[in-house]
Amino acid sequence: MKTTEVKMLNFRGNEYPCCASLTMGIIGGKWKTVILFHLINEKLRYNELRKSMPTVTERTLSLQLKALEEDGLIKRKVFASKPPLKVEYCLTDFGKTLIPLIQSIANWGDSVAEKYSMENSV
Amino acid sequence: MKTTEVKMLNFRGNEYPCCASLTMGIIGGKWKTVILFHLINEKLRYNELRKSMPTVTERTLSLQLKALEEDGLIKRKVFASKPPLKVEYCLTDFGKTLIPLIQSIANWGDSVAEKYSMENSV
DNA sequence: CTGTATCCCATACGATACTG
DNA sequence: CAGTATCGTATGGGATACAG
Numbered sequence: 001m002k003t004t005e006v007k008m009l010n011f012r013g014n015e016y017p018c019c020a021s022l023t024m025g026i027i028g029g030k031w032k033t034v035i036l037f038h039l040i041n042e043k044l045r046y047n048e049l050r051k052s053m054p055t056v057t058e059r060t061l062s063l064q065l066k067a068l069e070e071d072g073l074i075k076r077k078v079f080a081s082k083p084p085l086k087v088e089y090c091l092t093d094f095g096k097t098l099i100p101l102i103q104s105i106a107n108w109g110d111s112v113a114e115k116y117s118m119e120n121s122v
Numbered sequence: 123m124k125t126t127e128v129k130m131l132n133f134r135g136n137e138y139p140c141c142a143s144l145t146m147g148i149i150g151g152k153w154k155t156v157i158l159f160h161l162i163n164e165k166l167r168y169n170e171l172r173k174s175m176p177t178v179t180e181r182t183l184s185l186q187l188k189a190l191e192e193d194g195l196i197k198r199k200v201f202a203s204k205p206p207l208k209v210e211y212c213l214t215d216f217g218k219t220l221i222p223l224i225q226s227i228a229n230w231g232d233s234v235a236e237k238y239s240m241e242n243s244v
Numbered sequence: 245c246t247g248t249a250t251c252c253c254a255t256a257c258g259a260t261a262c263t264g
Numbered sequence: 265c266a267g268t269a270t271c272g273t274a275t276g277g278g279a280t281a282c283a284g
Binding site for chain 3: 045046047058059061062078080083084085086087
């Protein structure tokens with residue numbers, strides 16, 4: 001029964017067995033990096049994000065934004081108390097520490113898509 | 123019913139709405155980056171990987187290794203046909219293009235764990 | 245406009261036992 | 265040693281309708 005003796009890393013109540021898995025626990029999933037990627041250069045409203053990510057559902061976008069906010073990566077600002085509501089999302093300082101990483105992720109995906117589509121066309 | 127007109131990226135039969143999501147589709151999940159991380163500097167046997175990742179189950183490790191192999195990121199080499207079997211996993215050239223990214227992922231997780239644990243101790 | 249509420253499903257992952 | 269087989273569960277995420 002000896003629980004495996006590995007020093008786990010901790011972030012916000014979650015345990016991770018490896019520094020790589022900690023990062024993935026925070027930015028993993030289907031949409032989080034996409035949201036962060038779109039927020040690198042500009043703050044965006046809920047609907048603007050939705051248009052940038054046409055295949056996401058409202059519910060999922062909402063949940064992921066909330067998760068990112070809870071982890072302190074993005075900030076939600078409300079600009080009016082009465083409908084029509086205006087809400088803007090932007091990176092926090094903590095979130096900004098992810099910019100180089102997000103950009104590397106995007107670049108690698110870009111290069112793979114390019115190479116792969118070349119191999120499979122013409 | 124107009125299907126949203128966004129040029130999707132393609133890799134191995136999967137469609138991604140964003141270069142960032144393509145990357146995450148390939149290295150996402152709970153274990154893939156951990157496996158790749160451990161393979162950066164050395165080829166490892168199945169059991170060695172298992173010891174490096176004490177909380178993974180045999181089944182999951184096996185599935186993730188197979189997925190990584192199918193995506194061309196790692197290579198599986200068998201060194202004997204009769205038990206005891208010896209199998210080694212290592213990065214392919216394609217997989218090696220991920221090294222800087224994996225390292226960034228690990229480093230970010232590391233720094234977060236450090237900062238977070240300092241804030242929460244002593 | 246910015247979300248929630250329900251409902252549901254696919255898949256990822258874990259636990260355990262067993263095999264070539 | 266290096267896995268499969270089987271089963272069970274948790275959760276991520278989609279569809280749709282509705283609300284402040």
